[in-house]
Amino acid sequence: MEDKDSHLEKNESVDDLVNEELDTETASEETVEEFSTEDSTDELAQLQAALEEKEDAYLRLQAELANIQKRNRKERETDAKYRSQSLAKELINVLDNLERALMIETSAENETFKKGIEMVYASFKSALESEGVQVVDPLNEAFDPNYHQAVQTVAVEDGQEAGTVVTVHQKGYTLHERVLRPAMVVVAQ
Numbered sequence: 001m002e003d004k005d006s007h008l009e010k011n012e013s014v015d016d017l018v019n020e021e022l023d024t025e026t027a028s029e030e031t032v033e034e035f036s037t038e039d040s041t042d043e044l045a046q047l048q049a050a051l052e053e054k055e056d057a058y059l060r061l062q063a064e065l066a067n068i069q070k071r072n073r074k075e076r077e078t079d080a081k082y083r084s085q086s087l088a089k090e091l092i093n094v095l096d097n098l099e100r101a102l103m104i105e106t107s108a109e110n111e112t113f114k115k116g117i118e119m120v121y122a123s124f125k126s127a128l129e130s131e132g133v134q135v136v137d138p139l140n141e142a143f144d145p146n147y148h149q150a151v152q153t154v155a156v157e158d159g160q161e162a163g164t165v166v167t168v169h170q171k172g173y174t175l176h177e178r179v180l181r182p183a184m185v186v187v188a189q
Helices: 002-081 085-103 111-130
Strands: 133-136 148-154 165-170 172-175 178-181 183-188
Touching (some): 085 172, 085 178, 148 165
Antiparallel strands (some): 133 172, 165 183
16 A cells, blocks of 8 residues: 555656646746747837838938929029020120110211111010010119119209119119119119
8 A cells, every 4th residue: 555655645746746847837938928028019119119210211311302302493493594694794785885886876878777786786685585684774763772783873853852763874684583784873862
């Protein structure tokens, strides 16, 4: 009977050991699962934060690229709008000379010559206007320092207001809104 008891005791000890081992394995698995779950959650949170950071950087770069494209398009439009600025500055001097030539008194013999100069002047003026060049001739208008250059001031006479342009020595010109040359004027003060 002792053998049976000892055998039962051994079986019980073995059962206890097996149960302890199972409990330890179960506890280890739970610990591993807890550790793995916590580790996975932390890793997932880090990955999500990194993804959000990359998405933000991507969106910022996309916006910056769009701004660069808009700026380049605007610069190209401005360049196209004012492409003839340097040529127009040179040609307005020629236009001034043609106007001076038209002011000279001519005889009947030179009338055809004057007509020819008038035709050249008209075609020159038309060509400049088609490119957006406009004349600034501010006679009897209010003085505007953005478009006029005062070369002299005179006392106000009857019927004049202070700050009014009374004489234009040289016409000014603009290309679209940009001043090519301000008008040289005399202003009443």
